[in-house]
Amino acid sequence: MDKFIPVNEPNIEKSDIQSVLKVLKSGWISAEGNNVKLFEEKFSKFIGHKYGITVSNGTAALEVAIQSLNLPKDSEVIIPNFTIFSNAIACLKNNLKIKPIDCNKFDWNMNIELILKNITAKTKLIIATHIYNYPIQIEKLVKICKQKKIILMEDAAENFGQVNKDKKYGSFGDISTYSFYANKQITTGEGGMITTNSKNLYKKACNLRNLSFGKIDRFNHDDISSNYRMSNIQATLGLSQLKRIDNIVKKRHLIGRQYHKYLSSNKNIFIPNPTNNNLKNIYWVIGILILNTKLNMNAKYVMKKLKEKNIGTRPFFWPMHRQKMLKKMSFYNSKKFPNSDYISKYGFYLPSSLNLTKNKIKYISECVNEIISK
Known part of the structure; x- marks a missing residue:
C-alpha cells in the first residue's frame, strides 16, 4: 500500500456536516442550544435509562458520575487493572481508594472471581469497564452488587450499541458513562455522556458538570465542580450519528x-x-x-x-x-x-x-x- 492506513478515521457523513452547518448558521453553538437536551433524551432512551447528562469527554463523565455518588472519603472502588487511566483518575480526584483487578488473558475484562475475593466492607463501588471486544459478564456483577449492596457503574465507552438479550449495555449500571471521542462508535469529536434511572443522581450530575450554579443566586455556587458542558455543535453531530x-x-x-x-x-x-x-x-x-x-x-x-x-x-x-x-x-x-x-x-x-x-x-x-x- 502506497498510502498510509491509519488505525482509525472518524466516520463523518454528508448528513453530519449538513446538520452541524445548520446549527452554526443558527447561532446556537453553546451548551444552551436545544440539541443538547434532545441528544440526552434520545441517547438515554436508546440505552434504556431515564436520564442522560452530556459532558465534555469520557473522563469528565467518569469524574462527574463518581462525584455525584457522594461516597465517603477513602471508600474502596474496584476498577480494572487493564484499562484507560481515566478510571483511576476519576477515583483519586474524588478521594477514593482504587483496588485494581487483573484481567482474563483472552477476553481482557476483569476476572469476576478476583473481584469477589477483593470485596471488603469498605468496597462501595465497582466500575465495570467493557474492554475492546467482549462485554464483561455484567449480569454476574449485577447479582454481586445487589447481594453486597455495592453501587455498579458501567463504563460502556467501548461497547456502545452492544446488546445483551435485547438489553443495551450501559443499562445495567446504577449509573453509566460513555465517550464520543473520534474513535468511538459515534463521535462528537470530544464529548461524553452519563445515564441513570436515578432522578437524584441526574440532578446532582447536571449541577456538577455546570459549575453548580446557585438555585437562588446564580453566582453563589452550591458545590466544588467544573465546567464540563457539551456544546450544541457537538450534540448536533452526536444526534446525527446516533441515527445510524x-x-x-x-x-x-x-x-x-x-x-x-x-x-x-x-x-x-x-x-x-x-x-x-x-x-x-x-x-x-x-x-x-x-x-x-x-x-x-x-x-x-x-x-x-x-x-x-x-x-x-x-x-x-x-x-x-x-x-x-x-x-x-x-x-x-x-x-x-x-x-x-x-x-x-x-x-x-x-x-x-x-x-x-x-x-x-x-x-x-x-x-x-x-x-x-x-
Whole structure:
C-alpha cells in the first residue's frame, strides 16, 4: 500500500456536516442550544435509562458520575487493572481508594472471581469497564452488587450499541458513562455522556458538570465542580450519528469477521472470535495478541514493522500497576497482575475504521501473518 492506513478515521457523513452547518448558521453553538437536551433524551432512551447528562469527554463523565455518588472519603472502588487511566483518575480526584483487578488473558475484562475475593466492607463501588471486544459478564456483577449492596457503574465507552438479550449495555449500571471521542462508535469529536434511572443522581450530575450554579443566586455556587458542558455543535453531530448506530455496529462486526477469517489460522497469535460464550464481539478495535513468545518479538517490534508497511497500530493499555505515578501510592504492595503484564507487552490493535475496504483488511492481515511467523 502506497498510502498510509491509519488505525482509525472518524466516520463523518454528508448528513453530519449538513446538520452541524445548520446549527452554526443558527447561532446556537453553546451548551444552551436545544440539541443538547434532545441528544440526552434520545441517547438515554436508546440505552434504556431515564436520564442522560452530556459532558465534555469520557473522563469528565467518569469524574462527574463518581462525584455525584457522594461516597465517603477513602471508600474502596474496584476498577480494572487493564484499562484507560481515566478510571483511576476519576477515583483519586474524588478521594477514593482504587483496588485494581487483573484481567482474563483472552477476553481482557476483569476476572469476576478476583473481584469477589477483593470485596471488603469498605468496597462501595465497582466500575465495570467493557474492554475492546467482549462485554464483561455484567449480569454476574449485577447479582454481586445487589447481594453486597455495592453501587455498579458501567463504563460502556467501548461497547456502545452492544446488546445483551435485547438489553443495551450501559443499562445495567446504577449509573453509566460513555465517550464520543473520534474513535468511538459515534463521535462528537470530544464529548461524553452519563445515564441513570436515578432522578437524584441526574440532578446532582447536571449541577456538577455546570459549575453548580446557585438555585437562588446564580453566582453563589452550591458545590466544588467544573465546567464540563457539551456544546450544541457537538450534540448536533452526536444526534446525527446516533441515527445510524445500528448500521455502525453491523459494520464493526463485518470488519472484525473479515480480520478473523484471515488471521485466525495463524497459531502464533490470538484474535478474538466473533462470539464468546454467547457474547457477541463488538470489535471496537481489532486487538491481537502474540502467543508464541519463542519468536522473540513483542508488540512494539511488530508495530514498528507494520509501520514500515504503511499500517498504523496502537499498543494495548498500559496497566495500572505499571503507571509511574500510581507506584508512589500503596494500592499494590506485592500484588501480581500476570495477565495485564502479558497482554500489555504482547497486545496491540490494527486499523478498524468503518471505511476499511476488504482489500485493505486482506493486505493488513497478510502483513501481520508475514511478520509474526516461524
